Amino acid sequence: MEPAATLPRGLERYFSDDPLLHIELIESLRHGHGHVIDAGARGVLIRHGRSGLYMLSATDPAYGDHLVSQLPDDTRVLHVCQEWLADLAMAKRGLLGKMTCHKLVYLKKTPLVYEPRLRIRRTVPEEAGAIIAHYDLYDPDGLRETIRAGRLWSGYLGEQFVGFIGRHGEGSMGFLHVFEPYRQQGYAVELESFLTNLVLARGEVPRGDVIVGNEASLRLQKKLGFQEASGLVCWVFGRET
Template sequence: MEQAVLDWVARDPVGYDYLKDFHRRGGAVCFADEAGLVLYDKTIDIAYVGGTVPWRELDILGKAMLTLTDSPALAEALLAAGRYKERMDCRQAFYLKKEPPAVTLRPGVTMRPLTMEDMDFVLENYHNPGAYESHIRGRIAEGMVAGEVDGQLAGFAGVHQEGALGMLEVVPAFRRRGLAEALEAAVIGRVLDQGGFPYCHVRLGNTASESLQEKLGLVFDEKRTLVWLE
């Protein structure tokens, strides 16, 4: 791993571990100095930014489909300059334990790997701009989890292409049966088995997701607000 990434993450080994994870998954260093770090994964067209960077000199901050920054001031500058049109402010939560959350499945609820045969179900029920087949194929190939109730597919979860926990959906008819908790716990277990860092981004104001993360034992980063730009 490049020393520039290790040096930056060393400033806050837990809070900035998501940058190291993104680099491990393919985010290349395209800028680094004492004040900031920019990583870019051209395969998925996403940039991660830590700290303060000379954004006017970095064309990638605007050309990348999505950019994540821990600087609200940088987000405002990029929006004001017209490089991006929309923002999503969020809190980061991370799972620091070595063992996955212990979740007891309710009667009739089972977990299994999601497969390509489940594609139509995912496309129909995934309420996100990433709900297109080529993207979902990649997520299933990396490893998603399916939840069933009495043998009927009822929900799923996985890891976003940049590495964050998510893609969590439960069909309305099967909610309030502990499926969301069980699905995320299973995904956390997969990430830990692969030597990864389980973390997620929760949109500000999403109290339901905040409660779920706390119930599963994730810890929220109180030092910074992250901003996704599109």
């Protein structure tokens, strides 16, 4: 991966040890969405301005504790590049949930070649009910907001709603779902290829997270040429009330 010219001094070296693992932090800074709250040779804390997401990485518990101490009291969602750091943040900040994922990144500059069979367009609010009924990895309000923001796309075969895919607020790809009657027919590949090419065309790096244990999705990403980071990333969320 080519170094991003807009990275603050010192961070390029930190990220260079594992750029795939840190791709969300790199892309947030490269596109001007990330604000560096703290950074040093042993870690970094970034706030993604568009989504309000906090992202952090550290090499050791002492510096990790230093970064976690700077999180606001109302922090609700974190993207963390080390699982031990996610556990530390949960303990220190009263966050209750953790989702551990493989990080997959498409580093090629060439678009994916596929046979277009679906009519793919931005999802409209009228489709929210069907999507909410079949996708339980995101809360209904979050799905409605994703639709309103224009970050979800629907695929149709004629008049039949086949599936959908989208982007999270920080830019990662996700939400991939194909309805039961249309599975095992290559439509997941088509939806994933469509969005990968769209992200490429916008000058961004296509990337996404696959929950540990979802081997089918992991195989799909690798089949399309996505590369896996050496370590796992974690999403941490949900506050004690």
